Amino acid sequence: MIFEIDKSQNQIQRTARDFVRGEFKKDVINELVEHGIYPEKIWKKAAELGFIGIHFPEKYSGQGLGAFENVLVAEELCRGDSSVGACLARAGHGAELLMRFGTDAQKEAWLPKVAEAEVLSCSALTEPGLGNDIARSQTSATQEGDDWIINGTKTHVINAGPRAGFYVVLCRTDPGTSATAQGLSTILVESDREGIQVADIGKKLGCRLMPISEVRLHQVRVPTDHLVGRENRGLEQVLACLNESRILSAAQSVGMAQGAFDRSFAYVKQREQFGRKIIDFQVTRQKVADMATKIEAARLLTYQAAWNFDAKKGKSDDRLSAMAKLYAGRSAVEVCDEAIQLLGGYGYIQEYEVERYFRDAKMAEIFDGTRTTQKNCITEGLMRKGVR
Amino acid sequence: MDFAVTEEFRQLHSRIRDFVKNTLDPLSLQVEKEENIPEEIVADIRKLGLFGMPVPKEYGGLGLTTVEEMLVYEELTQTNACYRSRIGTSNGIGSMGIVYDGTEEQKRRYLPRIASGEWTTAFALTEPDAGSDAANIRTAAVLDGDHWVLNGNKVFITNADAAQLFTTIVLTDETKRASGGVTAFIVEKGTPGFSVGAADLKMGLKGSHTHELVFKDCRVPTENVIGGMERVGQGFRTAMKVLDKGRLSMGACSLGASQKVLQLCAERIRRKTAAGTPKDDLQADQFALADMATQIYAARQMLYHTAWLRDQGKNVSQQASMVKLFCTEMASRIADMAMDIFEEDGCLTENQIEMFLRDVRLYRIYEGTSEIQRIIISRELLK
Numbered sequence: 001m002i003f004e005i006d007k008s009q010n011q012i013q014r015t016a017r018d019f020v021r022g023e024f025k026k027d028v029i030n031e032l033v034e035h036g037i038y039p040e041k042i043w044k045k046a047a048e049l050g051f052i053g054i055h056f057p058e059k060y061s062g063q064g065l066g067a068f069e070n071v072l073v074a075e076e077l078c079r080g081d082s083s084v085g086a087c088l089a090r091a092g093h094g095a096e097l098l099m100r101f102g103t104d105a106q107k108e109a110w111l112p113k114v115a116e117a118e119v120l121s122c123s124a125l126t127e128p129g130l131g132n133d134i135a136r137s138q139t140s141a142t143q144e145g146d147d148w149i150i151n152g153t154k155t156h157v158i159n160a161g162p163r164a165g166f167y168v169v170l171c172r173t174d175p176g177t178s179a180t181a182q183g184l185s186t187i188l189v190e191s192d193r194e195g196i197q198v199a200d201i202g203k204k205l206g207c208r209l210m211p212i213s214e215v216r217l218h219q220v221r222v223p224t225d226h227l228v229g230r231e232n233r234g235l236e237q238v239l240a241c242l243n244e245s246r247i248l249s250a251a252q253s254v255g256m257a258q259g260a261f262d263r264s265f266a267y268v269k270q271r272e273q274f275g276r277k278i279i280d281f282q283v284t285r286q287k288v289a290d291m292a293t294k295i296e297a298a299r300l301l302t303y304q305a306a307w308n309f310d311a312k313k314g315k316s317d318d319r320l321s322a323m324a325k326l327y328a329g330r331s332a333v334e335v336c337d338e339a340i341q342l343l344g345g346y347g348y349i350q351e352y353e354v355e356r357y358f359r360d361a362k363m364a365e366i367f368d369g370t371r372t373t374q375k376n377c378i379t380e381g382l383m384r385k386g387v388r
Numbered sequence: 389m390d391f392a393v394t395e396e397f398r399q400l401h402s403r404i405r406d407f408v409k410n411t412l413d414p415l416s417l418q419v420e421k422e423e424n425i426p427e428e429i430v431a432d433i434r435k436l437g438l439f440g441m442p443v444p445k446e447y448g449g450l451g452l453t454t455v456e457e458m459l460v461y462e463e464l465t466q467t468n469a470c471y472r473s474r475i476g477t478s479n480g481i482g483s484m485g486i487v488y489d490g491t492e493e494q495k496r497r498y499l500p501r502i503a504s505g506e507w508t509t510a511f512a513l514t515e516p517d518a519g520s521d522a523a524n525i526r527t528a529a530v531l532d533g534d535h536w537v538l539n540g541n542k543v544f545i546t547n548a549d550a551a552q553l554f555t556t557i558v559l560t561d562e563t564k565r566a567s568g569g570v571t572a573f574i575v576e577k578g579t580p581g582f583s584v585g586a587a588d589l590k591m592g593l594k595g596s597h598t599h600e601l602v603f604k605d606c607r608v609p610t611e612n613v614i615g616g617m618e619r620v621g622q623g624f625r626t627a628m629k630v631l632d633k634g635r636l637s638m639g640a641c642s643l644g645a646s647q648k649v650l651q652l653c654a655e656r657i658r659r660k661t662a663a664g665t666p667k668d669d670l671q672a673d674q675f676a677l678a679d680m681a682t683q684i685y686a687a688r689q690m691l692y693h694t695a696w697l698r699d700q701g702k703n704v705s706q707q708a709s710m711v712k713l714f715c716t717e718m719a720s721r722i723a724d725m726a727m728d729i730f731e732e733d734g735c736l737t738e739n740q741i742e743m744f745l746r747d748v749r750l751y752r753i754y755e756g757t758s759e760i761q762r763i764i765i766s767r768e769l770l771k
Contacts, residue, residue, distance in 0.1 A: 129663055131731035136664065156732040179664060203421075205735040205742035273521035283759060333724070340591075340749065344519045344757055345544050348591045348750055355591035355749075362727065362745070363735055370728045372672045 009072060012054075012065075016073045019049055020080030029081055033356065036208045038163065039084045043091060047117030051077070052091045056099060060111035066310035067244055071251035071302060078255030079262070082360035083209045089252050090210060093158045094123025096241040097168045097186055101229030106188055110166055119165025122191075124154035124215050125238060132373040134170060135181040135235055139217065141171035143224060148173075148187055150195075150220040158367070160198050160213040164191040167215060174232055184234040188226040195220040206359030242368060243318045247309055249368045250302040250324035253332035253361060257295045260332075260357040264291075264339035267346075278342070287342065291335045298328035319381035326374035329365035336361045391692050397456050400436075404463050407436060416468035419595040420743055425474055433475055433505065438464075440503025441479045442633075443487060447499035454633070454695040458640040465644025466651075469747040470595030472641055477546045477596075478502065480637050481755070482509030484630045485555040485572050489615040489622070494574065498553060510551035512542040512575075512601055513627055520760050523566035523624065527603060528559040529573070534610050536560075536573065538581070538603040544754070548584045548599035552577045556601075557627045560620055572614040572623035581606030592746030632708050634755045636698070639691045639711035642719035643684065645748050649719075649726045650680045652740060656729055676725045683722065687715045706768040713761040716751035723748055 005013065023042050032039055046052055055070045056062020063069070078085030092114045098106050098121075114121045125134045139152025150171055157167065167189045177183030189196070199214040229237045265288060268278040278284050305324035309316040336358035340347035347354050365371070393401070411432060419425055433439065441457050443449020452460070457479075464472040483502045486494055501507040518524040527540025538558055545554070554575040561569030575582055585600035613620055657673050694707040723745040727734040734741040752758050 126732065129659070129733075131660075131733065133665060133669070201736055201738070203737040205737075205745070272517070273519060273524065283762075337720075337749075341752065341757065341759075345514065345753055346519075348753055350589040350591065358749075359591070359746070362724075366727060366732055366735055370731050372728055375672075 005072070009069060012069055013072045013076060015049065016051065016076035017080075019046065019051070020076060024080045024084060029084060030351075032209055033083060033350075038209055038211065039087055042084055043088060044117045046077075046088045046091075047115060050115075051088060052117055053095065053111065053115030056092075056095070056111050056115050060099075060107055061115035062111065066306070067247050068303070068306040068310050070248060071306040074248055074251040075255040075258070075299075075302075078252045078360075079259040080255075082256040082259055082357045083207060085255055085259075086207050086252055086360055086364065087210045089248060090158055091117065092121050093245070094168050094241075095121040096244050097123060097228055097237060098188070100241060101186070101237050102188070103225070105225070106228065110188075113165055119191075120159035120163045120211075122157050122159045122164045122167045122215075123238070123241075124157045124160075124167045124169045126156055127153055128155050128214070132369055134238070135184070136179045137170050137172060137184060138178070139169060139171050140175065141169075141173050141185065141187055142175070143173075144221075146224055147221045148224060148226065150187065150189065150217045150222070153214060153216045155201065155214040156212055156367070157215045158210060158212050160215050161211040163211070164198075166190050167196075168228055169215075169217065170234055170238060173234075181235050183232050185231050186228040186234040186237055187222060188228050189217070189220060189222050193220050193222060204363070206356065206361075206363040239318075240314075243316065243321045244309060245368055246321040246325040246374075247302065247305045249364055250298070250305065250321070250328035253325075253328040253364045254295065254299045254302050256357050256361045256364065257291075257298065257328075257332040257335040260336040260339035260354050260361070261291050261295060263352070263354050263357075264342040264347075267352075268342050284342065287338055291338055294331040294335055298324075298331040302328050317381070317385075319378050319385070322369075322374040322377035322381070325368065326371055326378070329361075329374075330371065332361035333358070333365050391455055391696060393453075393456055393459070397452070397459075400450070401456075401459055401463065403436065404438070404460055407432070408463055408467055412464075412471050413467040416740070417738065419468050419470055420737060423594040423597075425470060425595050429471075430474065430505070433471075437503070438475050439478055439505035439508075440499075442484065443479075443499050443503040447495055447503060449499065449503035454636065454698045455692060458636060458691060458695045461637055461640035462644040462647070465641045466648040468595060468743070469593055469641065469645060472644075473546060473593055473596035474508075474550070476637055476641070477511070478509045478551070481511035481630050481634045482547070482551065482553070482555055484633060485511070485614050485626050486574070488629050489572070489619060489626045491616045493611075494614065494616075498574070502553070507552040508547055508550045509553045509555060510545050510547045511630065512545050512548075512554050512556040514544050515541060516543055520757055522557075522627070523570070525557065525559050525570070527556075528562070529571065529608070531560075531610070532607075535607040536571075536610060536613070538573070538575070538606040538608060540603050542601040542603075544588060544598045545601050546596060546598050548601060549587065549597050554582075554601065555614070555630070556603075557623050560623075564621065566624040568621040570624040570627070571620050572626045573608050574612040574614060575603075575606070575608055576612075579606055579608060591749060592743070593750055631755055632705055633698075635708040635712035635761070636691065636695055636704075638751050638755055639687070639694075639708075639715035642715035642748060642751050643687050643691055645744050646680065646684050646687070646715075646719045646722045649722050649741065649744050650677070650684060653677055653680065653726050653729045673729050676729060680722045680725060683718045687711075687718055690714060706765055709756070709761040709764040712751075712756065713758050713765070716748070717758060719748035719751060720745075 058064040074089035141148045173185040174183030197216040305320040339354040440449030445451040529536040560571040
């Protein structure tokens, strides 16, 4: 076992760090945060450097790299800024569905556009009131001649809105299977199709630069060749992709935790109370040690999950991704919460950023499956495959 | 032990419960969005007499006992936390210095206006370099004839924009500091040399505003020393007494918020069941709910027991710290658990859970962080 990233991975990590240093200007980000504006320019620049869709094949404008490289980049970007980082890490959210199950035509049409930051990619899975229980999706797709007619409402759709190029929509294609895992399919719907309405779902806890909306589909018509993968196997495909996006989510959490740690560690080293630096109090030192330990453990588990994903190709261990998301997600929330506490009153003030890291970290923990869902996955995996 | 309350209070309590349910809570999201409590709501609060809860009846207040006051806070916090902040900061830390240590003349002059809600009060202690280390304040006053001249800055002062009166804790003897060198002043809005800075942009409690205060050769008459000139140098003790009770209030606020979150979670689980989620998929949620309720039950006992002890005239300094520590940490834990039960929907302000998560986070920081409470508690234990 070699606990070291290789030369080219090191290069990618350094490029990402340089990019953060050069492009993540505090005043620019403050402006975006204050008004909840998408980091358009940074997104485009990130794409120029190849950070978006780094794991897409080269012929689709990607770099042909793996989940591991994607993790390294997401970690650095989220460390640099939790909100901007989340936008960039999620710019290709759901594109994995096309990459892994789509037809060549679907991939050719959309993957390059995502990687080149021409459009954002979206997967539309859950529905109002469903939460993580997407197996009970009710949005329907019925075949009429050469078309699918789609009706229903999807919510919490990341990247929905004016920059979205397409939605991969989880639809019930076998009406005989209402409220079960069978009979669901994924269908590609271009965002400019008639009958799509994107509705604001109001203010959110965090990730406020990232559009997350409700998408209503009314009699939306797409050709039958827009089916992604196999008919009635949609849920299986989505779960396979969630496996990968959970690793990415874990990487975001690791980065956010590290970023909050950086800020609070710098603070306690310079802030004086009771006649000495806060870092000189034993309790502060214990807190700092706990935070650093959690981050390191979360990082290792996340790297392991990513490595496993790349090494085992399609047969990766989904228990590991769920564990990485569970542990890194929780660690980030705890570390960011402690970072706020270390800053005291200033921790509660937006300018000091750690409260935003906390809010963004909490979003990362909730999206792509809550703790409860990850634990369900882990135990299902253990029952199916046994203990390692 | 007897937590029984009077019939008179029971009626007030039920009026407040209705007021929260019918008036305050329906506007909760509007307050969150506009980051402000509508003026007509403040007028309603005045009519209920809520600005004078701990002010003795002889000065126009309700003269509530500590137990009664905590019961009110518990009700008032089962909605947007800003309402309580608007009321409680004035009732609690803003005016208590005068109630405890003010001269008879000061009490007669200020308390009736405070109790009627005509005047809002604020408490100014924290400074950029004096957060947890409150004795490290720099804002200083020098005597000049029949005035004290104040210079310095205070930060994070709640209700500074609405307040007419600031209980201000100032250094009057650099060499003595907390032991005889700190004095509590009444500073009225409009005093020359006194100004209120811009509002802070905070994580939560959006409808409750905190500001910086600036004192620049601010001349305060000697009669505005709380307790009169003979209490010059006794201000740190006044401040600590004020905070003692504030800590119990923080316990009550955490309890109220947690109770509301519990109720929202129970409704959510019922809705999931009704929508067809199999019971087997809800066991984790059910257990979380049980844990929340158990912690709330424990918090309620310790809060009211301590409040009752205080009403018996006991020194509850250590217990008040325990109440603040346990209840505020609990409120954060419960809001965090609630996020799992609500899944993505919990992230939407509209569903309130994320608002509670952000708002209760402050309770672990202000009026003494959790770490400061642990210092107080352990110091008592090791005496």
